[in-house]
Amino acid sequence: MKNNGYNLWLQYTDIENSTLKKKYLSQIKNIHSFGNSETIKACVEELERGFSGLFGDDYFLDKEASNNVLIIGTISNLNDIHQKNLKEDVLQIKKDGFIIKKIEINGNKKIVITAKTATGVLYGVFRFLRELQTNQPIEQIKIIDSPKVDVRILNHWDNLDRTVERGYAGFSIFDWHKLPDFKDPRYLDYARANASIGINGTVVNNVNSNALILTPMYLEKVKALADIFRPYGLKIYLTARFSAPIEIGGLKTADPLNEDVKNWWNEKVKEIYKYIPDFGGFLVKANSEGQPGPQDYDRNHVDGANMFADALAPFKGIVMWRAFVYSEHNPTDRAKQAYTEFVPYDGKFKDNVIIQVKNGAIDFQPREPFHPMFGAMPNTNLMIEFQITQEYMGGATHLVYQPKLFQEVLEADTYRKGKGSIVAKVIDGSLHNKKLTGVSGVSNIGNDINWTGNHFLQSNWYGFGRLAWNPYLDAKSIADEWLRMTFTNENDFVNPIKNMMIDSRETVVNYMTPLGLHHIMATNHHYGPGPWVGNLSRPEWNPVYYHKANEKGVGFNRTKTGSNATAQYAPEVEEMFNNVSTTPEIYLLWFHHLPWDYKLKNGKTLWNNIALKYQQGVNEAENMISSWNLMEQYVDESRFKEIQMMLNIQYKEAKWWRDSCLLYFQQFSKMKLPDGVEKPNKSLNYFQTLKHPYAPGIKSQW
Numbered sequence: 001m002k003n004n005g006y007n008l009w010l011q012y013t014d015i016e017n018s019t020l021k022k023k024y025l026s027q028i029k030n031i032h033s034f035g036n037s038e039t040i041k042a043c044v045e046e047l048e049r050g051f052s053g054l055f056g057d058d059y060f061l062d063k064e065a066s067n068n069v070l071i072i073g074t075i076s077n078l079n080d081i082h083q084k085n086l087k088e089d090v091l092q093i094k095k096d097g098f099i100i101k102k103i104e105i106n107g108n109k110k111i112v113i114t115a116k117t118a119t120g121v122l123y124g125v126f127r128f129l130r131e132l133q134t135n136q137p138i139e140q141i142k143i144i145d146s147p148k149v150d151v152r153i154l155n156h157w158d159n160l161d162r163t164v165e166r167g168y169a170g171f172s173i174f175d176w177h178k179l180p181d182f183k184d185p186r187y188l189d190y191a192r193a194n195a196s197i198g199i200n201g202t203v204v205n206n207v208n209s210n211a212l213i214l215t216p217m218y219l220e221k222v223k224a225l226a227d228i229f230r231p232y233g234l235k236i237y238l239t240a241r242f243s244a245p246i247e248i249g250g251l252k253t254a255d256p257l258n259e260d261v262k263n264w265w266n267e268k269v270k271e272i273y274k275y276i277p278d279f280g281g282f283l284v285k286a287n288s289e290g291q292p293g294p295q296d297y298d299r300n301h302v303d304g305a306n307m308f309a310d311a312l313a314p315f316k317g318i319v320m321w322r323a324f325v326y327s328e329h330n331p332t333d334r335a336k337q338a339y340t341e342f343v344p345y346d347g348k349f350k351d352n353v354i355i356q357v358k359n360g361a362i363d364f365q366p367r368e369p370f371h372p373m374f375g376a377m378p379n380t381n382l383m384i385e386f387q388i389t390q391e392y393m394g395g396a397t398h399l400v401y402q403p404k405l406f407q408e409v410l411e412a413d414t415y416r417k418g419k420g421s422i423v424a425k426v427i428d429g430s431l432h433n434k435k436l437t438g439v440s441g442v443s444n445i446g447n448d449i450n451w452t453g454n455h456f457l458q459s460n461w462y463g464f465g466r467l468a469w470n471p472y473l474d475a476k477s478i479a480d481e482w483l484r485m486t487f488t489n490e491n492d493f494v495n496p497i498k499n500m501m502i503d504s505r506e507t508v509v510n511y512m513t514p515l516g517l518h519h520i521m522a523t524n525h526h527y528g529p530g531p532w533v534g535n536l537s538r539p540e541w542n543p544v545y546y547h548k549a550n551e552k553g554v555g556f557n558r559t560k561t562g563s564n565a566t567a568q569y570a571p572e573v574e575e576m577f578n579n580v581s582t583t584p585e586i587y588l589l590w591f592h593h594l595p596w597d598y599k600l601k602n603g604k605t606l607w608n609n610i611a612l613k614y615q616q617g618v619n620e621a622e623n624m625i626s627s628w629n630l631m632e633q634y635v636d637e638s639r640f641k642e643i644q645m646m647l648n649i650q651y652k653e654a655k656w657w658r659d660s661c662l663l664y665f666q667q668f669s670k671m672k673l674p675d676g677v678e679k680p681n682k683s684l685n686y687f688q689t690l691k692h693p694y695a696p697g698i699k700s701q702w
């Protein structure tokens with residue numbers, strides 16, 4: 001049968017190593033489950049699904065067996081003897097954490113999967129299945145693991161008409177037209193996939209929000225989804241359009257300090273909780289890119305966020321208030337606006353507000369320095385937002401393994417409480433002892449059969465979830481797990497392809513935006529190169545705003561002699577970025593405008609370095625094809641070929657990037673290309689923005 005990738009990393013294919021399979025089977029003779037909640041039922045179903053796949057025809061349960069059995073249930077539902085045995089271990093788990101442990105009671109061996117909550121048990125079940133999928137020994141199994149972050153959430157930029165803003169994997173999986181009556185089985189698989197990596201929340205509609213989602217007709221539909229997701233520990237959240245009281249409430253204003261407006265939201269929230277008693281709360285994009293917000297009424301973000309917080313607090317709901325704000329009021333440097341608008345209000349937001357900050361201060365570039373807001377608001381809850389979908393990284397066509405990018409950000413040192421104050425500590429709340437923490441990711445999921453448009457980009461959904469659970473994990477080991485579960489345990493496949501994935505992030509930086517260049521993608525749709533003049537309606541929608549190339553040089557001076565964005569970092573970081581010789585070269589042109597003949601550490605000119613990086617990126621994209629071509633024997637035909645075709649497009653487009661950027665910048669540098677860099681193919685009209693025939697992922701017209 002063709003493998004169409006629908007089963008993601010939950011392939012549960014027959015374990016190839018027959019000795020290992022036998023060993024597993026001898027230790028799992030029966031499943032004893034305790035408790036009968038929907039979640040515990042889901043645990044048993046998942047185990048059965050997993051076992052029948054992994055063990056194939058050899059799978060059968062011996063209903064009589066009491067030795068070598070699997071015990072499933074929350075700790076309070078297990079019998080006394082089990083509870084006693086696990087007393088010490090239970091002290092180590094937090095929140096939805098779990099224990100998987102081999103124990104022996106009266107000569108009977110058991111593997112216990114338990115937790116304080118049923119959702120924790122489910123996480124343990126998926127973890128146990130992962131151990132089998134990746135062929136780990138289970139004789140002495142003892143795994144105790146807890147999430148380090150509270151809210152681990154996907155943000156779907158899905159519109160009610162099923163288009164997906166910046167989505168490249170088809171239409172939205174949420175079929176609002178057929179809901180609530182038609183419950184697509186895919187909703188359940190979506191919940192399973194999320195639960196398997198510990199994702200516990202989802203915002204099902206776009207931050208560029210449509211107020212209709214808050215009307216009864218839509219709330220019925222949202223409720224249907226919530227009911228399907230609930231057993232999997234997946235909470236539903238919605239975006240709240242700030243002007244909803246006017247649009248669907250008939251009020252004349254949405255002023256957050258107006259009593260009628262407050263009452264309207266209070267009532268609306270009550271209504272939502274009638275449909276969905278465990279509703280998670282709101283995500284709000286306000287006063288950004290034309291969205292309505294409190295500033296329309298001369299109020300500030302605190303006024304706006306706290307209004308929602310008050311309405312949600314009685315139900316324990318939260319408000320994720322986005323810090324991605326920029327507007328024409330800040331013409332010198334868009335990178336500074338979020339910090340300027342939020343940091344002065346530190347400590348003013350209510351406890352159930354969490355400020356959602358993109359990983360960098362501009363916008364999900366292939367590489368950005370960490371956002372200066374991380375660590376700068378010690379008295380405010382603050383979460384990180386990553387973009388799993390690849391708005392600025394070739395849509396779903398380019399293989400870019402993003403956990404490497406996520407890890408780079410999480411490991412960056414903010415120095416806010418001295419050396420070692422890394423972003424991960426801000427995010428898990430340990431740096432400033434935060435009560436509410438979160439990690440969000442803009443989903444790359446659509447209704448394509450393989451969910452993410454490209455088989456390999458499933459790893460970004462997977463890796464996002466793993467890092468949200470534990471922001472200290474290593475991207476390489478995540479890739480290892482994912483490859484084994486998704487394809488095969490053959491080391492001759494896993495090792496080279498893992499390296500290919502790990503290197504893919506630097507490759508995309510090389511062929512798109514080396515040495516700190518950024519936002520030079522084609523204007524509006526952001527697919528392909530476009531360093532030339534783009535959308536003129538606003539300066540910061542124009543790539544020339546970001547690279548500032550002229551005869552004298554290239555780069556954005558953000559030091560104290562320029563926009564002074566560096567001043568938004570802790571003094572140690574500020575100093576490092578202000579000084580060109582201590583700025584890591586990967587961020588050079590992010591912070592400095594430098595002459596074309598400026599010498600880098602390798603003694604070569606800036607121009608030559610730029611050119612060589614573009615070439616390197618192309619070479620690496622070509623090498624990905626050769627690495628993949630050696631793997632035919634390990635992968636089913638359909639996935640092998642689909643990936644191969646994608647890699648060929650990526651290589652073609654890497655050349656497109658190299659040629660257009662070098663030809664464009666050469667007009668200013670007026671320097672020759674160094675040896676080793678292929679001559680751009682001038683016959684193509686490169687200085688034109690790609691007119692995409694159907695423009696996937698275009699911005700919606702709100």
Ligand SMILES: CO[C@H]1[C@H](O)[C@@H](O)[C@H](O)O[C@@H]1C(=O)O
Pocket residue numbers: 157165166207208285289324363364391699
């Ligand atoms: C949802 O809108 C998006 C917009 O499409 C995108 O180009 C930009 O990256 O960010 C916005 C945001 O994050 O709000």
